[in-house]
Amino acid sequence: MSAVRMLVAAALLGVSTSAVAQSDVARVIDEGMNRSQVMSTAHELVDGIGARLSNSTSMRRAEDWAVAKMQGYGLSNVRREGFEFGRGWDLVNSEVRMISPRPIKLTAIPVAWTPPTNGVLRAPIVIAPISERRHFDAYRGKLNGKIVLISLPGDGSEPTDPYFRRHDDAALKKLDEYRQPQHDEDSLEERLKRQKYAADLDQFLASEGALAWARISYRDGKLVHGAGYTYQVGMTPKLPGIEIAAEDYRRLARLAKSGDAPVLEVQSDVRFVDSDTKAYNIIGEIPGSDPKAGYVMAGAHFDSWAAGDGAVDNGAGSVVVLEAARILRTLGVRPKRTIRFALWGAEEQGLLGSLAYIDRHIATRPVPANAAADQYTSYWREGWPVQPRQGYGQLKAYFNMDNGSGKLRGVYAEGNHAAVPLLKEWMNPFASMGATAVVAAPTGGTDHVYMQSVGVPGFQFVQDPLDYGARLHHTNIDTFDHLKAADLRQASVVMAGMLLAAANSDKELPRPPLPSKPLPTDPFKYDYPKDR
Amino acid sequence: MSAVRMLVAAALLGVSTSAVAQSDVARVIDEGMNRSQVMSTAHELVDGIGARLSNSTSMRRAEDWAVAKMQGYGLSNVRREGFEFGRGWDLVNSEVRMISPRPIKLTAIPVAWTPPTNGVLRAPIVIAPISERRHFDAYRGKLNGKIVLISLPGDGSEPTDPYFRRHDDAALKKLDEYRQPQHDEDSLEERLKRQKYAADLDQFLASEGALAWARISYRDGKLVHGAGYTYQVGMTPKLPGIEIAAEDYRRLARLAKSGDAPVLEVQSDVRFVDSDTKAYNIIGEIPGSDPKAGYVMAGAHFDSWAAGDGAVDNGAGSVVVLEAARILRTLGVRPKRTIRFALWGAEEQGLLGSLAYIDRHIATRPVPANAAADQYTSYWREGWPVQPRQGYGQLKAYFNMDNGSGKLRGVYAEGNHAAVPLLKEWMNPFASMGATAVVAAPTGGTDHVYMQSVGVPGFQFVQDPLDYGARLHHTNIDTFDHLKAADLRQASVVMAGMLLAAANSDKELPRPPLPSKPLPTDPFKYDYPKDR
Structure with missing residues (x-):
């Protein structure tokens, strides 16, 4: 019997090889590359369930699926942590057609959380570019009975950059430069006023007798998005709103300029879901052996917009978090620190899930008791001082993934320069897979941001x-086709490896100082009065 | 009074400045650049009338419009030259939805000249990749009551080249290389058999009890095309056919692989138009002063597919031909040779309009009297000898435009090397506008091809x-947005200039030899038997 046959026989007989010391990193790579489930998990979520707008029916289905998935992997303390959000909204169907001067079907999508048309709404359009309150006056008395096209039409695009690219060494190097933090110079009052603009516009249009409004898609090529933010209970607008594909919108605008106003038929079949106004974070963990050692965590937002299937934003991050959990559970690791896995809710409406987690477990900031529901986040961001909660010191490292399907090329140190050497050490084994860059640059716009804002070590991965x-971010082609299997396998392996290193490390990541109110970057700056 | 004021006053008084010799080229550039109408003409055609599928209702509207346009410019002998084509087909509306395992609207388009569903057709799909007759057997007995998805799903794309680009010097240089003509090695019999494949597939699917078929779009990003070729009277297929956007098609295929077959609702609301089975070329001209000097001609196909508005394919070429006519008529030129302007019909179904023109006016080729309607072109291409008609020598130069909205960078000499010096001479004044390249390379696929095939000097312009x-060719985003105004102005000026130079030239373009049956490029080649 050959040596190979002996090994095979031993394996078949269930003979344990655990007497031979195996590297954790090697086992993670083996499990994640040779027995990956990341694409079948993605298929279940992205193809099978699809879009996951916060509090929609399909998001509820996805939450059930995620809980079952985590439980199936054998994670501990699998739970939903709810936080007040608002209404759900289901996009059932929609049709938009131009019927005059000639019949043609348009590509369009209802704007999230706008009301249904309740059947077919037939009306002429009027071009009324409005982007600020001061534009209202120009259109008073001209909108009655109309579908109001509020965007400037603009011109077609000339896409001279490739749509698909990977980072080269120069691009990675460029990320690794210290940047002076630029503090938002906008006052809280200005921000709150700007936030009320959507409601004011709706009020203006409704009071003028307009029947619906439409905006242009900000990408051409028949891509549409449909993002909208009027999700709070009691803040649902009066008028249906739609986003029209750029080519179709501009055709309407040209025809209106050269002849009689085109007539549209709009059918926006959408339904509000009010059975539960809470959104949820889905959390599970692998318990650590040392209860005093705290925990490390990886997370990704689980919600999406309604136009596509939420594949690269952020099915990708979600299934990588789940696959990292599966890999570590399959290997039966018993880390020193607890490893926690989080699928955040309501990221697309302002990082609300991770914010709720932080506020509950990590640190809070003062918000006036009478702040309206839609003002809470703005107040929280500006609330000083940061007040650590009891769990503040327990979170030792947080890794976030929310930049699509591209493989992990490194991690943003987010200005935490002191953390760079240890992050590099943890990432080192994955250099040959392309994960090499621990870069200084900060990134924004996703769920590590509020962790940064209270001074815990939260990081976003650098991705190709x-x-x-x-072309994918928030669009109707954010579908499974644009997930890249090899990239997601790599990402799962690197995430699992980083978590395990962080959970078992003798050293803890250096923490940034507790933030206090920053000074203006340019104290001598004058500005024009704002007319919003 | 200043000298400038005197000139202005003279102009206002209608004082003629014709005593001062004006360069024709300078006048063409002035009229075409400073008083261009090309974009408003394009708007009328592309936005106002839209898609122009051969013999469709909107194509008839476009033909009326073009005749009126030519007459309005004061062209002479404006006429429609009809040729037998087949049925018209109007795409009125269409809806395709997946209703199980979850409801989602799909992006899809009926395939041209397939029949309507007559209401909503609801049925499960079956994935049955079929591209040749020999694949039929594998699916016998499995298609009854199904919507048959006949394409292999394949993978998503990674677009690493920019969508939008212009020719640089190196690209133009590369076109200027002699290429050995590659003669089609396919036998006439093989071609005729391949052509019958669509009918055989329809017959097979119908006999198996399938309800409809669907194919995948060959571009991703929610672009669809809908090209189809069963336009002949008596050849309409039994089953409705649809083209589904790549992302949506692949989702269906994955869901069918992992679970129960998805169920679709397909509504293909299309109508056949049988009032006139002829298609038409629209022709007008500026008469020459010397009746014996023959004529020069510019042309572009006027028809389009049904998915978009036929903007860059080939509204662009069509409006440039019209604008060149307008410029020359506005300047009141009186050329030695007649200048003829042609808008060809039915190019998309096999260059049928230009072929009809050639066969009627230039040269004919023997076709068996019993050839079926759908075999005529194949026989004509292979018919020897070429038999010149009386008008053969009259056509001195033909210029074709059918490569989108890009400005003219030169002209393909199409292997007619002897013509290069004179073409260069005519193009010289437009070098600073980017039109410099008279290149040897041949091009195919549009209306100069059959002129080449009978040995008259027909050329296609090189365009950016x-x-x-x-992303535009035949797609649902072939719309006005993607026309480039500066490019179309330039193209109109260069086309008008080239026509005028050709019409007035003392020299005539050298003519290629009368073609005779070419020898195989590789007479020693063996091939596998074909199993189609």
Whole structure:
């Protein structure tokens, strides 16, 4: 019997090889590369369930699925942590057609959380570019009975950059430069006023007798998005709103300029879901052996917009978090620190899930008791001082993934320069897979941001950009086709490896100082009065 | 009074400045650049009338419009030259939805000249990749009551080349290389058999009890095309056919692989138009002063597919031909040779309009009297000898435009090397506008091809590619947005200038030899038997 046959026989007989010391990193790579489930998990979520707008029916289905998935992997303390959000909204169907001067079907999507048309709404359009309150006056008396096209039409695009690309060494190097933090110079009052603009516009249009409004898609090529933010209970607007594909919108605008106003038929079949106004974070963990050692965590937002299937934003991050959990559970690791896995809710409406987690477990900031529901986040961001909660010191490291399907090329140190050497050490084994860059640059716009804002070590992964920003982000082609299997396998392995290293490390990541109110970057700056 | 004021006053008084010799080229450039109408003409055609599928209702509207346009410019002998084509087909509306395992609207388009569903057709899909007759057997007995998805799903794309680009010097230089003509090695019999494949597939699917078929779009990003070729009277297929966007098609295929077959609702609301089975070329001209000097001609196909508005393919070429006519008529030129302007019909179904023109006016080729309607073109291409008609020598130069909205960078000499010096001479004044390249390379696929095939000097312009091939050609985003105004102004000026130079030239373009049956390029080649 050959040596190979002996080994095979031993394996078949269930003979344990655990007497031979195996590297954790090697086992993670083996499990994550040779027995990956990341694409079948993605298929279940992205193809099988699809879009996951916060509090929609399909998001509820996805939450059940995620809980079952985590339980199936044998994670501990699998739970939903709810936080007040608002209404759900289901996009059932929609049709938009131009019927005059000639019949043609348009590509369009209802704007999230706008009301249904209740059947077919037939009306002429009027072009009324409005982007600020001061534009209202120009259109008074001209909107009655109309579908109001509020965007400037603009011109077609000339896409001279490739849609799909990967980071080269120069691009990675460029991320690794210290940047002076630029503090938002906007006053809280200005921000709150700007936030009320959507409601004011709706009020203006409704009071003028307009029947619906439409905006242009900000990408051409028949891509649409449909993002909208009027999700709070009691803040649902009066008028249906739709986003029209750029080519179709501009055709309407040209025809209105050269002849009689085109007539549209709009059918927006959408339904509000009010059975539960809470959104949820889905959390599970692998308990650590040392209860005093705290925990490390990886997370990704689980919600999406309604136009596509939420594949690269952020099915990708979600299934990588789940796959990292599966890999570590399959290997039966018993880390020193607890490893926690989080699927955040309501990221797309302002990082609300991770904010709720932080406020509950990590640190809070003062918000006036009478702040309206839609003002809470703005107040929280500006609330001083930061007040650590009891769990503040327990979170030792947080890794976030939310830049699409591209493989992990490194991690943003987010200005925490002191953390760079240890992050590099943890990442070292994955250099040959392309994960090499621990870069100084900060990133924004996703769920590590509020962790940064209270001074805990939260980091976003650097990913190959692929076509995430160019054509997928929030669009109707954010579908499974644009997930890259090899990238997601790599990401799962690197995430699992980083978590395990962080959970078992003798050293803890250096923590940034507790933030206090920053000074203006340019104290001598004058500005024009704002007319919003 | 200043000298400037005197000139202005003279102009206002209608004082003629014709005593001062004006360069024709300078006048063409002045009229075409400073008083261009090309974009408003394009708007009328592309936005106002839209898609122009051969013999469709909107194509009839477009033909009326073009005749009126030519007459309005004061062209002479404006006429429609009809040729037998087949049925018209109007795409009225269409809806395709997946209703199980979850409801989602799909992006899809009926395939041209397939029959309507007559209401909503609801049925499960079956994935049955079929591209040749020999695949039929594998699916016998499995298609009854199904919507048959006949394409292999494949994978998503990674667009690493920019969609939009212009020719640089190196690209133009590369076109200027002699290429050995590659003669089609396919036998006439093989071609005729391949052509019958669509009918055989329809017959097979119908006999198996399938309800409809669907194919995948060959571009991703929710672009669809809908090209189909069963336009002949008596050849309409039994089953409705649809093209589904790549992302949506692949989702269906994955869901069918992992679970129960998805159920679709397909509504294909299309109508056949049988009032006139002829298609038409629209022709007008500026008469020459010397009746014996023959004529020069510019042309572009006027028909389009049904998915978009037929903007870059080939509204662009059509409006440039019209604008060149307008410029020359506005200047009141009186050329030696007649200048003829042609808008060809039915190019998309096999260059049928230009072929009809050639056969009627230039040269004919023997076709068996019993050839079926759908075999005529194949026989004509292979018919020897070429038999010149009386008008053969009259056509001195033909210029074709059919590569989108990009400006003219030169002209393909199409292997007619002897013509290069004179073409260069005519193009010289437009070098600073980017039109410099008289290149040897041949091009195919449009209306100069059959002129070449009978040995008359027909040429296609070289154009900047822009995003024509990458995303616009035959797609649902072939719309006005993607026309480039500066490019179309330039093209109109260069086309008008080239026509005028050709019409007035003392020299005539050298003519290629009368073609005779070419020898195989590789007479020693063996091939596998074909199993189609």
